[in-house]
Amino acid sequence: MxxxxxxxxxxxxxxxxxxxxxxxRLKAAAEKKNDDRLLLQIRGKDLIxxxxxxxxxxYRHYFQAPVTISTDDIDSRGTRIVKKHLMNxxxxxxxx
Numbered sequence: 001m002x003x004x005x006x007x008x009x010x011x012x013x014x015x016x017x018x019x020x021x022x023x024x025r026l027k028a029a030a031e032k033k034n035d036d037r038l039l040l041q042i043r044g045k046d047l048i049x050x051x052x053x054x055x056x057x058x059y060r061h062y063f064q065a066p067v068t069i070s071t072d073d074i075d076s077r078g079t080r081i082v083k084k085h086l087m088n089x090x091x092x093x094x095x096x
Contacts, residue, residue, distance in 0.1 A: 012055050012056070012057060013055075014053035014054065014055060014092060015053060015054060015055070015056050015059070016051060016052070016053050017047045017048055017051075017052040017053070017054070018048060019048075020048070022047075023046075023047040023048060025063070026042065026047065026059075026062075027039075027042060027043070027047075029062060029063055030042065037090060038089070038090055038093070041090065041093055042093065047093075052093050053092055053093075054089060054092040054093060055088070055089075055092055058088050058089040058092055059089070061089075062089050
């Protein structure tokens with residue numbers, strides 16, 4: 001039996017980056033966060049032309065204000081579990 005979270009992950013559809021505003025916002029956020037991994041994939045590219053797609057929840061999560069994370073949310077290597085969400089966003093930004 002699947003959990004609600006697993007079901008949500010399977011059924012959330014991808015949204016295509018269709019506006020210059022969304023493109024500018026994503027690039028500006030990546031610059032502000034010094035997110036080199038994302039910037040390497042989007043800097044200097046037309047996100048609309050290359051048909052970048054993302055989950056709406058990942059897009060919203062990326063723009064949320066930083067949240068204080070408890071020590072329970074840190075794995076054994078000291079990296080935050082929240083990074084997993086950013087990695088999901090990077091995967092979704094790859095052209096279809």
